Amino acid sequence: MADDVQGGRGGAPLGPYRRAQVALNVRVVPDVPSFAVDDGFAYAVPEGLDPTVGSIVRVPLGGRRVRGWVVATGAEARMGLREVLSMSGDVPAFDRALLGVLRWAAARYVAPLATLLAKASPPNIPRRGKAAGYAPLGSIESPEQPALRDLGTGSRTIVVAGRVPLAVLAALTGRQAAAGRTSLIVAATAAEADAVESELRGRFGERVVSGGSHRSGAEVTRSWVAGATEAGTIVVGTREVAAWPLAAPGLAVVLGEGRRGMKDKATPTVHARDLLAKRAAAERFSLVLSDVVPTAEALARAGSVSAIGSRGWGLVEVVDRRADPPGAGLLADVTAGALRAAVADGRRVFMFTDRRTTTMRCTSCRTIRRCENCGAAPGGGGECRRCGAPTGACAQCGGRRFEALGAGMSRVASEVARIVGADKVGEAGSGRPVLVGTERDLPMIAADLTIVVDADGPLMAPTYRAAEDALRLLARAVAAAGLGRGRRALLQTSDPGHPVIGALLKGDPVAFVREDSARRAALGFPPGGEILVVEAGGLPPGADRELAHEVGTRAAVLGPAESGGSLRWLIQARDLASTRAVVRGVVGRWREGGARVRVDADPIDL
Ligand SMILES: [Zn+2]
Ligand SMILES: [Zn+2]
Structure with a gap:
């Protein structure tokens, strides 16, 4: 210090x-x-x-x-x-309190x-406006959920399994504002942040300000100054706002805490949820972490989970594709029939597709291709894209042809056009009865029938958190069909017995994530263990041995693996607290020597 x-x-x-x-x-x-x-x-x-x-x-x-x-x-x-x-x-x-958290993040x-x-800090020079204060608020309704109703000051963390409805968000932030406390809402994408902001602004006026990379520097700076100087402000934005200073903070809400948009890809690879959890404790405010499928990290922080509504998503039917002959079309007969019937009934259909070019399967027996050396999905080439080991024929049938899982949007659209006619199908926002889209489109889709074209891509992803991530992605796709009579989702898969499919059918994400978290902990993966990834390019000869040498017995060091001219290490242990300082020393020396180094703490794509 x-x-x-x-x-x-x-x-x-x-x-x-x-x-x-x-x-x-x-x-x-x-x-x-x-x-x-x-x-x-x-x-x-x-x-x-x-x-x-x-x-x-x-x-x-x-x-x-x-x-x-x-x-x-x-x-x-x-x-x-x-x-x-x-x-x-x-x-x-x-x-001082926020500085302490920022120091923690620098180490972490x-x-x-x-x-x-x-x-x-704001993009432009911050100047205090004339402190006129905000107009007083009328009466604010109370959230119906008992756990949320009692949120006041203090550093309680509440995990919500499900979407937080806008009315509940308004009740939560409005009560803070009425008490002269500032709220912070972080959404996973700019579109979702904008939707929340315009709803809250309609109710609470100018005290609702917005930040995020999609706004101009001047606007972001104005919002930043309001949040930092005017108690009772409601700040809405994407992950960037999580580090902003707040005048009299009372509450932070993370919407979609498990979504990819919550973590920075560039150094420092800060996760908004984890930064806010630290801030909530240091600055003494309440924290609400919400997601349709809560993360293992969020569940590890809060003992109890609040549900909003009875179920996060509606009825799911599984279409088993194992018996389909090789070369069968994109849609099974039963799926094509459901699509035809829905369009004839005037229902809205969403075709969800998720193409993973990194995960391949055998075209003849549909077995997922795995690297025999490291167990990861090796890609489609002759060498594993993760560890560089040579990859050969299909381990199951000896086949030598592989295809990427899932299908691109144009292929799905032309298949749908063949079944119901080209005038019936379009992209999200086209207003056509059948919309074809990807994860990016999910926030704006409302349908009666969702068809998940190929669930195997997310299910088979070779990352330690694939199961939790797959459940989250598929649950969000399925939830696009909404709840109620006649609404449902069809999910095509060649692995209908997969535990993620079981959890989707049951509609109980929390039990599933807790089990998955225990499995991960047994393997030393987060949140039961800690991981650092170090990538370096342009190292002087011999320097590549320094990391393993200096980290020594503190943690397991895997690598280096070579990819695209740079070297990549994976450092793993139950607790990396003392190791981080050692890695910091090595990385600092490498950078001073002119090397390009990227460090990812708690990586989510591993
Ligand atoms: Zn490999
Ligand atoms: Zn095969």
């Missing part, structure tokens, strides 16, 4: 002699993505500036002027310090502290 000496400007008045000896100074972390500046540097504060922890400043650094953040203030008897040049705006990017994601401080 940096030095943090109290008693500068806020302390007793200093005499003229002392004033000459003691310069007020601050510790500043410059905006340079390097571990070397994590501790920051001391700068003197000139007359007229009044920086606090979190202030964004400009400082001289090695002949340049750079942005930086004040991480500590204090009086220190050191002369000859360079001076802070200016302050950028008048709203701090973090307070093995990232330079500056990259985390940048996440808490």
Whole structure:
């Protein structure tokens, strides 16, 4: 921790002699993505500036002027310090509590502290507006769910299995706003964030502000300032807003906590759910984690689960494709019949397709192709795309032809056109009775019949969390058909006995995820174990042995595997706390030597 000496400007008045000896100074972390500046540097504060922890400043650094953040203030008897040049705006990017969480994240994601401080900051210079305050709110209804009704202040975490209806979101955030507390809502995609924002804005007006990468820098900065300075603001956005400072925070809601959009792909690979869980504890606010299928990580954080409604999705029927002859069409006869009947009845149909080019199966016996060396899906080539081992014929029948699982949208559309006519089928948003789409389209689909063209792709994905992810994706696709009479989903698969299919039929995701979590823990996978992936390109000769050598006996190190000119290691243990610091040292040295290094903590595609 940096030095943090109290008693500068806020302390007793200093005499003229002392004033000459003691310069007020601050510790500043410059905006340079390097571990070397994590501790920051001391700068003197000139007359007229009044920086606090979190202030964004400009400082001289090695002949340049750079942005930086004040991480500590204090009086220190050191002369000859360079001076802070200016302050950028008048709203701090973090307070001590949030700074503590950002330091935790820098260690957790093995990232330079500056990259985390940048996440808490707005794109433009933040200036306090005239603090007019918000208009008072009328009466706010109470959520029907007892667990949600009791959410006040404090750091309770509640897991909701299911979608949180907009009316419940409005009740939750409205009650916080009426009590003068700020709420934060994080959605998985910009479209979903926008839908929530416009609904809440209709009820609560200007106190609802939005952030996210799809908005302009000026707009995001205005929203950021409102959230940071005006208690009672409701901030809605994508994962970027999870690191924003909040005035009097009362509640954060993560919608779709298991969705891919919640985690950054670039360094630092922060997961919005995990960052907010840490913040909720440090800054003492309530946290609601919701998903149609809760993650093992969320269930590990909260003992009890609240349900909204009785069931997250409707009736599911499985179409077994095992008996289909080789070369059978995309849709089984029974599926084609259901499609024809639905269109004749004037019902809306959604054809869900999920194409996985990384997972292949034998065209003659439909067995999934697996690498004999590492067990992963090796892709379609002659070498495993994960470990590089040579791959051969189908292990089951000796066949040598393989196909990607699932089908592209155009192939599905032409098959549907052949059955019900080309004028009946289109993409999402076309208004045609039969819509063909992928995961991207799910948020905007409402249908009477969902047809999952090929469930095997998600089911057979070679990642440690494939089962949970497959259940989530298929449940969302199935849920597009809604609940009620005559509504249902048909799911085509060549593995009808798969446990995920069983959980879909039962409609009980929580029991399934708990079981899957125990299975993962036994193998040392998250959340029962921890994983770091390190990818490096441009290493000097011999450097590739350093990682295994230095991590030594602390954790298992697999690799390096070579792919596309870079090397990839997997580091795994029950607890990687002490290992992260060692990896940080190695990665820092490699980067200083000019190598390109990416670290992924708790990877979701492994
Ligand atoms: Zn392999
Ligand atoms: Zn085969």
